[in-house]
Amino acid sequence: METSEAEKEMREWCVALPKVELHAHLNGSVRNSTLLELAKELGDKGVIVFEDVKDVIMKNDRSLPECFRLFDLFHILTTDHDTVTRIAKEVVGDFAAENVVYLEIRTTPKNNEAKGMTKRSYMNAVVKGLKSVEDVDVVLFDSNLRNDETPMSDLSGDTKRKKIYVRLLLSIDRRETTSAALDTVNLAMEMKDQGVIGIDLSGNPVVGEWETYLPALEHAKDLGIPTTIHCGEMKLELSEQQVPNRKEIQAMLDFCPQRLGHVCCLDDEEWKKLKSSMIPVEICLTSNVMTGGAPSLELHHFADLYNAKHPLSICTDDSGLFSTSLSNEYYLVASTFGLSKTELFRLAQGAVEFVFADDEVKKSLRAVFERAAAETLAS
Numbered sequence: 001m002e003t004s005e006a007e008k009e010m011r012e013w014c015v016a017l018p019k020v021e022l023h024a025h026l027n028g029s030v031r032n033s034t035l036l037e038l039a040k041e042l043g044d045k046g047v048i049v050f051e052d053v054k055d056v057i058m059k060n061d062r063s064l065p066e067c068f069r070l071f072d073l074f075h076i077l078t079t080d081h082d083t084v085t086r087i088a089k090e091v092v093g094d095f096a097a098e099n100v101v102y103l104e105i106r107t108t109p110k111n112n113e114a115k116g117m118t119k120r121s122y123m124n125a126v127v128k129g130l131k132s133v134e135d136v137d138v139v140l141f142d143s144n145l146r147n148d149e150t151p152m153s154d155l156s157g158d159t160k161r162k163k164i165y166v167r168l169l170l171s172i173d174r175r176e177t178t179s180a181a182l183d184t185v186n187l188a189m190e191m192k193d194q195g196v197i198g199i200d201l202s203g204n205p206v207v208g209e210w211e212t213y214l215p216a217l218e219h220a221k222d223l224g225i226p227t228t229i230h231c232g233e234m235k236l237e238l239s240e241q242q243v244p245n246r247k248e249i250q251a252m253l254d255f256c257p258q259r260l261g262h263v264c265c266l267d268d269e270e271w272k273k274l275k276s277s278m279i280p281v282e283i284c285l286t287s288n289v290m291t292g293g294a295p296s297l298e299l300h301h302f303a304d305l306y307n308a309k310h311p312l313s314i315c316t317d318d319s320g321l322f323s324t325s326l327s328n329e330y331y332l333v334a335s336t337f338g339l340s341k342t343e344l345f346r347l348a349q350g351a352v353e354f355v356f357a358d359d360e361v362k363k364s365l366r367a368v369f370e371r372a373a374a375e376t377l378a379s
């Protein structure tokens with residue numbers, strides 16, 4: 001079916017809209033073309049069978065357990081220092097190209113003895129990638145920002161050089177031990193002056209126990225490091241650990257992180273608690289539908305939270321894995337829930353208030369949106 005003119009115009013508008021991305025996993029945001037190239041190299045070396053891997057990478061439909069098997073494969077492809085640097089650079093370039101003006105990338109620092117890799121050297125490779133982006137200006141550290149800076153995104157289609165703020169969150173993988181999780185929090189503290197501003201808890205939701213990560217999350221809290229937690233991501237019927245998961249959702253809400261990811265499978269009492277907490281939620285439509293956390297786009301809990309005026313931000317989760325982009329996620333919000341351009345703009349603008357970066361960055365982002373408002377909302 002041919003794309004209608006109205007859809008084309010709306011999609012272009014969503015690309016031009018300045019956007020804030022708060023939930024993007026580095027290894028989930030890698031381009032398919034890069035994964036295939038890396039797989040080919042490893043196939044030539046006899047480390048993997050390229051043809052098998054190619055089919056897995058190009059497959060579109062993925063359940064949650066399949067996603068985690070895929071991540072293990074991605075990690076085989078990407079876990080050496082030069083490749084980590086390359087993917088970090090490409091991912092930032094891809095987000096900037098679609099007018100993301102502020103990006104928080106999260107990634108799990110990895111030890112890999114065979115590659116001489118420590119969590120620290122992994123993160124140094126990520127930072128090196130962010131610094132080596134050439135086509136756009138990456139603001140990684142808090143520079144002396146001025147409010148009269150040139151706009152970072154130009155909705156009139158001007159070819160001005162783009163500018164993107166990038167910050168890093170360190171992920172604790174649910175497979176990790178308490179001690180490994182604590183190492184990650186300490187590393188975040190050590191790398192505070194290199195753009196690391198938060199901690200994330202992620203990984204396969206049916207693996208691990210809340211009590212294992214709690215000491216590390218408490219430690220982050222004590223150190224004043226903001227946290228975001230993947231919460232209630234999986235349908236309980238899919239999991240055999242029904243009771244612990246219910247308890248875990250309660251415990252996560254009680255922990256009061258600065259933000260929560262997903263919140264797909266809450267019961268009535270948990271919804272009430274979430275809504276009264278006003279903890280901002282990172283909404284990942286495509287990811288939730290593809291992995292079964294939400295039954296369909298139409299029945300996604302975005303509508304309920306949006307109508308309740310709960311703080312929200314639209315995010316991609318894994319743009320590479322799910323073949324999406326932040327512009328596409330905004331388009332889906334408009335086409336599924338009937339939001340107007342003004343409402344979409346306000347949604348994008350609202351996310352500025354939930355960034356983990358400091359007030360100077362927030363101020364600068366607010367100015368970007370104010371400047372953009374006149375043009376965007378007039379069209």
Ligand code: IMP
Pocket residue numbers: 025026027028071072106107108109171173174202203204205230233287317318
């Ligand atoms: P990385 O941290 O850069 O290696 O990105 C991939 C990792 O992010 C995966 O191995 C998971 O631990 C985590 N991740 C990515 N997507 C999801 C998700 O949808 N739910 C939970 N964890 C996720």
Ligand code: ZN
Pocket residue numbers: 023025202230261317
């Ligand atoms: Zn995620």
